[in-house]
Amino acid sequence: MNTLKINGSERQFPDGTPGTLADLLKKLNVKAETVVAEIDGQIIERDRFSATKLTEGQKIELVRFVPGG
Amino acid sequence: MNTLKINGSERQFPDGTPGTLADLLKKLNVKAETVVAEIDGQIIERDRFSATKLTEGQKIELVRFVPGG
Amino acid sequence: MNTLKINGSERQFPDGTPGTLADLLKKLNVKAETVVAEIDGQIIERDRFSATKLTEGQKIELVRFVPGG
Amino acid sequence: MNTLKINGSERQFPDGTPGTLADLLKKLNVKAETVVAEIDGQIIERDRFSATKLTEGQKIELVRFVPGG
Amino acid sequence: MEKLIIAGKEFNSRLLVGTGKFSSSAVMAQALDASGCEIVTVALRRVDIENENDDTLSAIDRKKYLLLPNTSGARSAEEAVRLSRLARAATSINWVKLEVTPDPYYLLPDPVETLKAAEILVKEGFVVLPYINADPILAKRLQDIGTATVMPLGSPIGTNQGLKTRAAIEIIIEQANVPVVVDAGLGLPSHAAEAMEIGADAVLVNTAIATADNPAQMAKAFKLAVEAGRLSYQAGAASSSKKASASSPLTGFLRDQ
């Protein structure tokens, strides 16, 4: 199994999946164009989502704008 | 019977009683030295309580000081 | 001579003049349509200015609207 | 001549004078018990005033308490 | 914004403007125009027959503005009634801003003489708008005898101190069944907005506009502030609290609990 820590909680995925950050977002039904991603503290520009391979144990943050003052 | 209106409510007394304002106060267990009296709109000085005869149908007000701002 | 008290100060006029309130206003160069008049405490409607004869010793008030809050 | 910078302004003294900080204070008519002294940024405790020799070119600060809020 | 109704007459503007203290008729006319007001107050005075000048009020278009004569200068009910009658003779209408101010220094209104004059004038068919201290009991008595409004002061006339009498005016508004027009002392647009926010039906402003460096611009500022305050009153402002509350979400932070 493949374990990723996403937004603070661990998630298991079948080996070899999700291949890329883009694949992960699709799996989670999250529109890529609305989010920003950070992998192990490194910001990933949106245009590199599909080029970014995910590997066991990475800490992934998916954030987006919400209403605020 | 002898009817007096005291502080807004009617009261019956046996004929001939209460003879005087002083008698009335005694009947009501009201200390004379703490009250002021008004009969039919006329103020009765305290020293005249016992000299003041009461007659059928009079309106009597018995007032006293109470805490106030 | 003919003496009138106008707005608090006495004024002398040749006998027989000013005949009417309208005449007086003309003499004083006051536009009739901008003023209200009071003679001896009596208000004179504007349309009666020319019909109103003036007589010796009258107290005449000529007032008008001015800026105010 | 012997030059000292006292409270920001230079002062000339005959060679060899003032020998000590205590001597200087006496020269300036400053009561030792009311002041604190600093020589070249170093605080000098009051009990060491007379033991403290002064040498050419030193920067001396003499301060004291004054009224303040 | 729903209309202001005084004595059955409808007005779109909730800002009344006084015409005193302007540097010139032209400046006044521009300010009145910028204010969007529909009611302007004027005073009644003796013609200066020694040096007669043109009628400075001819600058006011009486089709555009309702002229509201005041009884300024009256020190008693009797003088106020006399001035009111003269004013009625001079205008087509019978509205009067009732002022009885015996004190020449602070020009504060006399409650007793004002009530007395109001009773006479209402009987004579006048539409009476009385200028009063912020006195809820007096305001109630005046509306009970039939005045068209009550006009409590925010602070002494011409002081620009603002809504010093807020606590009392809130009570007046709560008890009123005629329009409450806050008069005197409003020195800044924020003062006017505050008066409208607590539910005043209108405000009257003169000194703050007339004595500003740029009266027309200040008039515009008061116009907007009065509208702002009225909209806020109707929009149902949230109450204030001592405790802070975040305007951004308190969940989803980028840290693990």
Added chain:
Amino acid sequence: MEKLIIAGKEFNSRLLVGTGKFSSSAVMAQALDASGCEIVTVALRRVDIENENDDTLSAIDRKKYLLLPNTSGARSAEEAVRLSRLARAATSINWVKLEVTPDPYYLLPDPVETLKAAEILVKEGFVVLPYINADPILAKRLQDIGTATVMPLGSPIGTNQGLKTRAAIEIIIEQANVPVVVDAGLGLPSHAAEAMEIGADAVLVNTAIATADNPAQMAKAFKLAVEAGRLSYQAGAASSSKKASASSPLTGFLRDQ
């Protein structure tokens, strides 16, 4: 009204609006429209991957409004810088409303951490709009290191208490060479007007609009109040005085001296 200029960018509106606490995206959109604002603040939060919902901010037309991300939730300079970088990655622009609020109860800003974060962000080329206590010295230090504005609070966020810090904000305005935007605590249009009257360049409002019974109408009220306050500031308001002064002439009374 002359334009508001922040970091070289021009704006016609001097009212900034926060997007939090609205009952729905539709209500928010109407309120933003009614407010006439051109800058809206947003927060950055984790996506809730358990129950993914649509992007609630899609209601905001980014051609019409400049999106100003805040760093709400940051308790230290480090967290604020991290959030700022993420925000920049998410937007085309590099503006950020800097908030560092270690205290979860009153959400008051930390002066030391805010200054530290501002120094880093300015070096990294951010346009920094720091939210601060009404502290004139801190405001000066921030503008000296190159922040685009200073945003002192009027009172604790969400309290609607108004301009409690007026005395200090007057000093900040006097010393400022960048726009002063009063942020937090303005609960009524009169509060916003007051801030503008004393010379604030703009105000930011969120809670007072979002939690009103009718947010769109309240937004309109704040729009007018901000314009009123600015016009008043420029029109040169007359000062207030203790002594009254008549608005009607003190001569020509109907009586003989």
Added chain:
Amino acid sequence: MEKLIIAGKEFNSRLLVGTGKFSSSAVMAQALDASGCEIVTVALRRVDIENENDDTLSAIDRKKYLLLPNTSGARSAEEAVRLSRLARAATSINWVKLEVTPDPYYLLPDPVETLKAAEILVKEGFVVLPYINADPILAKRLQDIGTATVMPLGSPIGTNQGLKTRAAIEIIIEQANVPVVVDAGLGLPSHAAEAMEIGADAVLVNTAIATADNPAQMAKAFKLAVEAGRLSYQAGAASSSKKASASSPLTGFLRDQ
């Protein structure tokens, strides 16, 4: 501190205390003692003949305190006059605190009825201390007809809101030639001190003392605050300014220019 003189009678204390709302006679007695007051107000009511209880006011030592009967409950001048006469019959002296409050909700005084009653009572030889709204003209009229004091309210009775009417009371004090006693609404010692600082001759407090958790201690607090305010008034307080000024010397710093 120089003495307070009312109707020729001298008093050392400038704090008058009302006797209402105390939890018990004992608590009241302790509070009166702690307050150092010399004048206490009482009300006049019908004896409840159905369940006669002891005279709760026997706790008050009439050698120590001047009993000042009020006319609370009166809704008209007529009722107030009647109550005043009954009070006089009950006490050795002819002092009365005149209250005419037609409104049962805010208990605000009626200016017209109060003036009417005052005229009658003064003629009958009463020493009249009228409770009024903060109305300078009414205050002047009352002192002109011969009342012994004027007692303007600071804010509606029992609200503890403090000196909301400060602006008007300052005018009343300026015009007064009888003692000005601020009555009603003073909720904290600082409110009483403020009233004395602006020149009030005395204050009357009831609710704030009687409803405190510890009435005797609060009474002591008001005693000290009234003295503090009076001393400050006489000591000639320096005026406030916008510009700061150092309290430490601005010379002799440890640095070379």
Added chain:
Amino acid sequence: MEKLIIAGKEFNSRLLVGTGKFSSSAVMAQALDASGCEIVTVALRRVDIENENDDTLSAIDRKKYLLLPNTSGARSAEEAVRLSRLARAATSINWVKLEVTPDPYYLLPDPVETLKAAEILVKEGFVVLPYINADPILAKRLQDIGTATVMPLGSPIGTNQGLKTRAAIEIIIEQANVPVVVDAGLGLPSHAAEAMEIGADAVLVNTAIATADNPAQMAKAFKLAVEAGRLSYQAGAASSSKKASASSPLTGFLRDQ
């Protein structure tokens, strides 16, 4: 009144007095005596060696008063630390009122430099009483690093404007575990009483006393006001309300329903 405890030292008085601005040593000595204070602040300055005069502070009996040196004049943490060390060398004790005021005009404290200096001085064993803006976060950070008190300002020093920062100081008091001493800007006894009523542990006054026409009497006034405010805080003041409530009974009126 329970004692005030600062750094383990007990004091009976909750009024600290500054020694600046008095017209003479004699006047100062009388005022200090009348104030009942036990802590007096002093500044440190260069001796004027050109015209040496007697030590003006010899008038202060150091057995009676704790001398609290301030660091006035310091524009940075470094200068404040240097002054503190000199002050310690001059006194038997190691207490210091920490002031860092880079701005020569309003003399407002620098939050960053003040915190930096406090950290150094606490490490060196000083008892640090920092003068700060009314900033709850800064106050918390200072008490966390071990300062003996926090001393937030009421308004800019020497302005006599009073407790302008009340809203923030209430938060500081709520969060404090060291004594909160309100410093600067308190111009009248009522201001000092208000600060104590909301729970301040003490106040520091200088300008208001020193510049009064009669400093000794004003000092006495502040002494009483501080005691009044403290007593009120402990006595549990009743809260204020908008609705009035009678202080006399609402039953037993002389009329038949």
